[in-house]
Amino acid sequence: MKKQVIQFLKDNRERHLQELEDFLKIPSISALSEYHDDTVRAAEWVQQELGNIGFHEAKVMESDGKPVVYGEYIADGNAPTVLVYGHYDVQPVDPVHLWDSEPFEPTIRDNKIYARGATDDKGQVFMHLKVMEAVISQDEKPPVNFKVLIEGEEEIGSPNLPKFAEENADMLKADLVVVSDSALVEKGKPTITYGLRGLAGIQIDVKGANSDLHSGEYGGGVVNPIHALVKIVDSFRDENNRIQVKDFYRDIPELSQDERDALAQVPFNEDKLKSDLGVSDLDGEEGYSYVERTSVRPTLEVNGLYGGFQGEGIKTVLPNEATAKITCRLVPDQNPDHIVEQLTQHVYDNAPKGVEVEVKPFDKGKPYVTPFDHPVIQKAAQAYETVYQNDTAYIRGGGSIPIVAELDRILEVPVVLMGFGLPDENLHAPNEHFHLENFDQGMETLAHYFYLLGE
Amino acid sequence: MKKQVIQFLKDNRERHLQELEDFLKIPSISALSEYHDDTVRAAEWVQQELGNIGFHEAKVMESDGKPVVYGEYIADGNAPTVLVYGHYDVQPVDPVHLWDSEPFEPTIRDNKIYARGATDDKGQVFMHLKVMEAVISQDEKPPVNFKVLIEGEEEIGSPNLPKFAEENADMLKADLVVVSDSALVEKGKPTITYGLRGLAGIQIDVKGANSDLHSGEYGGGVVNPIHALVKIVDSFRDENNRIQVKDFYRDIPELSQDERDALAQVPFNEDKLKSDLGVSDLDGEEGYSYVERTSVRPTLEVNGLYGGFQGEGIKTVLPNEATAKITCRLVPDQNPDHIVEQLTQHVYDNAPKGVEVEVKPFDKGKPYVTPFDHPVIQKAAQAYETVYQNDTAYIRGGGSIPIVAELDRILEVPVVLMGFGLPDENLHAPNEHFHLENFDQGMETLAHYFYLLGE
Structure with a gap:
């Protein structure tokens, strides 16, 4: 069945890109109140899409802030349930004059799609929807149950989602949470973010x-x-x-030697970084490497x-x-x-x-870590490696997605951060874009992952 | 003769105040280029005034910046020559809405004249002019020769006056320089600033x-x-x-015990200062008093x-x-x-x-000091004390008037800083004003001083 699913993704690529462009055209900027109606439109777009791909349930729910989209497709009570979290809101676009094409007029150049939200996070949310569509349409007995939680306030710190998740913890019950809102450490390198600061x-x-x-x-x-x-x-x-x-x-806790060894494997080119940033030296806490200082310290x-x-x-x-x-x-x-x-x-x-x-x-957020040898992490690595034909980098992100730690706390299940962006895709900056090779390989990876989880 | 001079000042008080108001009405702000014509008008006003009070020579001279007014009245080749330095330019008036009356519509309330430049420095320049008028008109044989140098860039750091003074050093030759552009330490207390930082x-x-x-x-x-x-x-x-x-x-150089003793006599109320500023403690370089820290350190x-x-x-x-x-x-x-x-x-x-x-x-300025036991300083103190009936405070100013050190260097004569403002007259701030009791007593003091110098 997996084969048909992957073939379906290939056969429908053109249609998918057109649908993604529709999603990207909605200027769902959460930080600016004049775009409020657009954020609601984006929520409704996701709801409708969930219906289109065959979800039993798809609703736009009230929260204390922007609406939250929830949907589910329960194939088999005994299969594991995956909750996919993502966000439909995007960053503001200033300074607009630095964009080479309009931020809300998606444009494909050099096999990259340019638009606000292309990589953060509409593009990656959309990939999940399309893989689910493929699984539901091609497989009479999907390997996992799907739940989807797409919020509209991630770019302003998810102030209302923890309360929403607490109040709807039963509805959100799952065996793991998958989030695709991060990047590969470099082109072609599978990357699992197993912790966040x-x-x-x-x-x-x-x-x-x-x-x-x-x-x-x-x-x-x-x-x-x-x-x-x-x-x-x-x-x-x-x-x-x-x-x-x-x-x-x-x-x-003291870093384990295993973990230090794994971090030492993370690709890092000091000379390139210094030259990219235009600095003569890197410096920070003594006794720790650059990668350690920016992720686990x-x-x-x-x-x-x-x-x-x-x-x-x-x-x-x-x-x-x-x-x-x-x-x-x-x-x-x-x-x-x-x-x-x-x-x-x-x-x-x-x-x-x-x-x-x-x-x-100021507002606070808890740090988060899932042991990187956890089975749901290891299966994600296996899925990546099948498609990318390269070892997985296990990293801990230097940034903070406070909602990840909150979901972990409220739902008490592991959160797997498997992203498909690249570090230089200008998220939060002009000319945000997303590499379509990772759009393609990423969807294939997700398909493999869902089937591995179902084994 | 001194008696008639002082009587003349009293008899002409009303006319003087009207003339001062004319001077204050000119918005001669040196920092803002849109007021350039007004600065030129202020220079011409001083020139004309010098003619009116009987100076032989009165001219508006070019400099590399705003025009400089120079005038002289040489009564007797053997008499000492006093060069009076002052400035006709004023500070900007922002924020205008905090003024209780228009900054360039002089208003007298409670025996104080309110206007930009009232105390800094038009009011004090004007006092010299009126004392000179009194001496020239009432005394056939004035005790001293007068020279006057009034510039228009003091509020922007006198960037062009040193060069002007160097090029015109012969013209400016004098036995001492008198500057009235400072304040009494407190109401009724004669104050000589014998140094500047x-x-x-x-x-x-x-x-x-x-x-x-x-x-x-x-x-x-x-x-x-x-x-x-x-x-x-x-x-x-x-x-x-x-x-x-x-x-x-x-x-x-180490502070002498005499000087420290003199500084310890300067009126200073720590509790009042703390309460005025709204701070719980004063602090600074260890081993020195507040007065020392803000003047000689x-x-x-x-x-x-x-x-x-x-x-x-x-x-x-x-x-x-x-x-x-x-x-x-x-x-x-x-x-x-x-x-x-x-x-x-x-x-x-x-x-x-x-x-x-x-x-x-940034631009630099040299520190300046005249020994406070110098005869021209002591005579100034004597003049003050005759009128104010109070001991003189000898202080060193914490601020900088870079041109003072420059005049000292170029002309090689002592500079006497005898001002008649008060510390709370809002110079550089909204509601600048000048106490008319010091306008009256100050002119009397200057008259005494000129006669003492002539002895």
């Missing part, structure tokens, strides 16, 4: 006098909020780039810092306030609430006198 | 990758320019707020620092550049060129790897 952040506001002061009259006498903030921020790390916040590393990065005069030339002002925005990427088993508490305490402990310091927390 | 500054630009990066993907692996800049800036001072730049303090203040995201909430970006603007207030005998060199070297010595650091110098 969590997120915790704070804003530090330092206030001095009740107005800006003349630096000649008051300089040297009154505490400068920028100096105070710089002192606080500099206290976060030592000369080896180890974070100095108390108990910051407390809950992180926590970070503390200042995302923004500002105070005082920013115009051209000089203004001899002693500013009265300064602000820093800081986020940490967290790894298991760091707890975001604990980290925010420790960061906050660290700031107060290091605040110089003569200024008022306030700390505000 | 100099200025040296740099901008530090730190560049990382060629674009902003995703803090999840690259965080922990690529050097964050904000971290690098914070490290550099924090290295400037130790925990006692001593500047750590090599040889920063090298050329500063050098400073290093960050006037602005910025990099990365400044909007609401959070953006998980690893920014690709960060900038700091820094100025030092300098004291004798620190050399601004040497300080800029040392600052620059310090930045390079403390720059972390993985980022590119560039340092640009």
